[in-house]
Amino acid sequence: MNKCRTDAKVYVSQNDWIRFFLKDDQNVFGVTLLLMNPIISQSWSLLRLYWALEGKSRQTLSGVFLYVLVIILVTSYIFGAPEPTVWMGIFWVILLFSAVNIGVLSYLQETGGRRLYYMQLVDPLAVYLAKSLYILLLLLMVSILTLLLMAVFHGWPVVQPVFIWFGIGLGCLGLALLFGFLAAIGSQTRSSATLSTVISFPLIIGLMMLAGKIANGGLLTGSTFDLVKMEVLMLVGLDLIIGGLGILLFTYIWRD
Amino acid sequence: MQFLKTYGWKLLGVLLVLYSLIAGLLLPLKPGILQVGPASFGPDTLAILHVTGYNTRFTQSTDTRVWLKLNDEFMIKADSVSVLDDNRIVVSIHIPPFLPVPEQSVDCAIIIDNSVDGAFVKPSSIFLRQDEKNLELGFAYWRKDRIEDLHTGTYMGFPYRGILEETIRNTYYHVPMWFGMIFLFLFSLFYSIKYIRGSDPWGAEKTRALNKVGLLFGILGLITGAIWAKFTWNAFWSMDVKQNMAAIATLIYLAYFLLYRSFEDPDKRDRVTSAYNIFAFVTLIPLLFIIPRMTDSLHPGNGGNPAMGGEDLDHIMRMVFYPAVIGWTLLGFWMAELVYRIQVIQHRISEHQQE
Numbered sequence: 001m002n003k004c005r006t007d008a009k010v011y012v013s014q015n016d017w018i019r020f021f022l023k024d025d026q027n028v029f030g031v032t033l034l035l036m037n038p039i040i041s042q043s044w045s046l047l048r049l050y051w052a053l054e055g056k057s058r059q060t061l062s063g064v065f066l067y068v069l070v071i072i073l074v075t076s077y078i079f080g081a082p083e084p085t086v087w088m089g090i091f092w093v094i095l096l097f098s099a100v101n102i103g104v105l106s107y108l109q110e111t112g113g114r115r116l117y118y119m120q121l122v123d124p125l126a127v128y129l130a131k132s133l134y135i136l137l138l139l140l141m142v143s144i145l146t147l148l149l150m151a152v153f154h155g156w157p158v159v160q161p162v163f164i165w166f167g168i169g170l171g172c173l174g175l176a177l178l179f180g181f182l183a184a185i186g187s188q189t190r191s192s193a194t195l196s197t198v199i200s201f202p203l204i205i206g207l208m209m210l211a212g213k214i215a216n217g218g219l220l221t222g223s224t225f226d227l228v229k230m231e232v233l234m235l236v237g238l239d240l241i242i243g244g245l246g247i248l249l250f251t252y253i254w255r256d
Numbered sequence: 257m258q259f260l261k262t263y264g265w266k267l268l269g270v271l272l273v274l275y276s277l278i279a280g281l282l283l284p285l286k287p288g289i290l291q292v293g294p295a296s297f298g299p300d301t302l303a304i305l306h307v308t309g310y311n312t313r314f315t316q317s318t319d320t321r322v323w324l325k326l327n328d329e330f331m332i333k334a335d336s337v338s339v340l341d342d343n344r345i346v347v348s349i350h351i352p353p354f355l356p357v358p359e360q361s362v363d364c365a366i367i368i369d370n371s372v373d374g375a376f377v378k379p380s381s382i383f384l385r386q387d388e389k390n391l392e393l394g395f396a397y398w399r400k401d402r403i404e405d406l407h408t409g410t411y412m413g414f415p416y417r418g419i420l421e422e423t424i425r426n427t428y429y430h431v432p433m434w435f436g437m438i439f440l441f442l443f444s445l446f447y448s449i450k451y452i453r454g455s456d457p458w459g460a461e462k463t464r465a466l467n468k469v470g471l472l473f474g475i476l477g478l479i480t481g482a483i484w485a486k487f488t489w490n491a492f493w494s495m496d497v498k499q500n501m502a503a504i505a506t507l508i509y510l511a512y513f514l515l516y517r518s519f520e521d522p523d524k525r526d527r528v529t530s531a532y533n534i535f536a537f538v539t540l541i542p543l544l545f546i547i548p549r550m551t552d553s554l555h556p557g558n559g560g561n562p563a564m565g566g567e568d569l570d571h572i573m574r575m576v577f578y579p580a581v582i583g584w585t586l587l588g589f590w591m592a593e594l595v596y597r598i599q600v601i602q603h604r605i606s607e608h609q610q611e
Contacts, residue, residue, distance in 0.1 A: 203535075205543070231550075252528075
């Protein structure tokens with residue numbers, strides 16, 4: 001990873017930007033400049049590693065997809081075509097539990113030797129950023145899949161999808177940043193899965209309330225953006241707070 | 257001087273708590289109107305009202321006056337008042353044939369004033385109706401009397417409010433629990449930060465002690481609130497947003513203790529729980545201070561204001577409320593200090609046993 005940084009220095013000093021973009025093997029859609037920062041380059045590599053590992057085993061995604069499918073089938077058996085607010089409730093519950101599963105599984109995979117290896121090799125901050133991005137990526141995929149399946153089995157009561165995308169985007173960002181931190185805490189204890197769930201649920205409620213309120217705007221034809229302006233601002237603030245705290249505190253829970 | 261520094265604040269805490277207990281429980285309520293009947297009258301009738309007062313002393317004064325008040329502009333005075341005993345009077349009022357407003361029916365407040373009890377009021381206690389409208393005559397009837405020369409009363413006490421009644425005293429025991437809890441959690445945040453930065457090796461133990469007492473305060477606040485809610489809102493738990501958020505806050509700190517117990521290595525445990533404590537407190541702030549303001553609540557002071565508004569807390573209540581807040585907070589810190597010292601002794605004993 002240091003190679004990238006030194007390379008960058010050399011290229012910048014030569015002022016040869018075209019070569020810089022062409023030569024770097026880590027250049028993917030123009031993020032090369034950002035990769036000059038060691039932490040971002042490390043987290044980018046880690047994210048690609050996580051993604052490659054997931055692509056190989058498909059352990060997390062297949063597990064969560066199966067879980068989503070089962071819940072949707074069971075709820076459609078119970079509710080049929082539910083009321084719009086119930087529909088929204090089912091969606092957020094599915095997303096919440098998927099987030100827990102993804103967070104716990106992502107840290108469960110790396111125990112013992114592999115974890116020690118990461119600790120020596122990369123900055124803890126890079127681990128946190130990569131984990132959160134990875135969880136965010138999987139969560140977005142799961143939420144799109146959930147929406148598709150729910151449209152098939154539960155109907156589609158959404159009138160203005162823009163609100164749903166806003167709610168999902170900001171909500172998933174907060175969930176990913178939160179579980180990147182809390183699942184790391186849980187993974188250090190004896191009963192990691194249960195503990196991650198228990199310590200994170202009370203902290204999630206505020207996030208879920210705000211995201212749910214924004215998304216609920218999509219159920220009415222007359223709702224405008226002004227109606228949920230406060231919630232959007234607060235959710236952005238909450239995401240920033242959670243992310244900032246995670247960045248500040250992750251070092252202390254990661255090192256041994 | 258050293259004595260004052262070590263014991264002064266504990267002594268002050270105990271004295272303030274004792275003061276708030278004695279003053280808060282022994283001072284009587286100010287007079288109020290418990291019941292007025294019958295509650296509804298037609299136009300142009302002689303209304304005979306049976307008024308039951310609470311903490312009133314009607315027999316001690318001879319100048320009791322009663323008004324029926326529609327709003328600040330329109331009111332009528334009672335023709336005669338006869339006192340039955342300290343708490344009961346019978347009032348006769350001639351209800352005019354027309355109301356000064358175009359509505360078919362209105363509700364009036366009843367105001368009683370005398371030199372011993374002072375003036376007191378029961379809003380929306382009498383309903384009046386009219387069959388035909390005549391605003392001109394209505395104005396003439398309702399503008400005849402004025403409310404003037406109100407007395408302030410001769411003895412002090414807490415305000416009497418409908419629904420709340422004697423439970424208004426719970427203000428001094430329920431609300432300080434939340435203040436104490438927030439202060440204790442703030443200090444636990446402070447010591448967590450100190451521990452994590454490495455400037456206080458005992459910071460994690462202090463955090464744990466402060467969290468124990470803070471959690472106790474939180475649970476006591478929930479219990480006192482639930483009992484109060486049973487008397488005023490008619491249910492122990494009515495899914496009020498502040499009740500829910502308070503329950504979540506206690507859950508977060510219960511999770512802290514669960515996390516604390518699931519580690520074997522004490523060094524790692526202290527570091528991780530301190531980090532969780534900082535994380536938990538900061539994410540708790542929107543739950544306790546922002547979300548309740550956005551949603552409707554049964555709690556007083558709703559709609560963006562904290563519950564310290566002028567109407568809810570008069571100057572006599574303030575004289576008990578603020579000392580109670582300070583006293584209970586200081587008592588909480590004393591308890592936390594004792595808990596911390598017990599923890600240190602336990603730590604030393606376990607170290608000694610290992611050797």
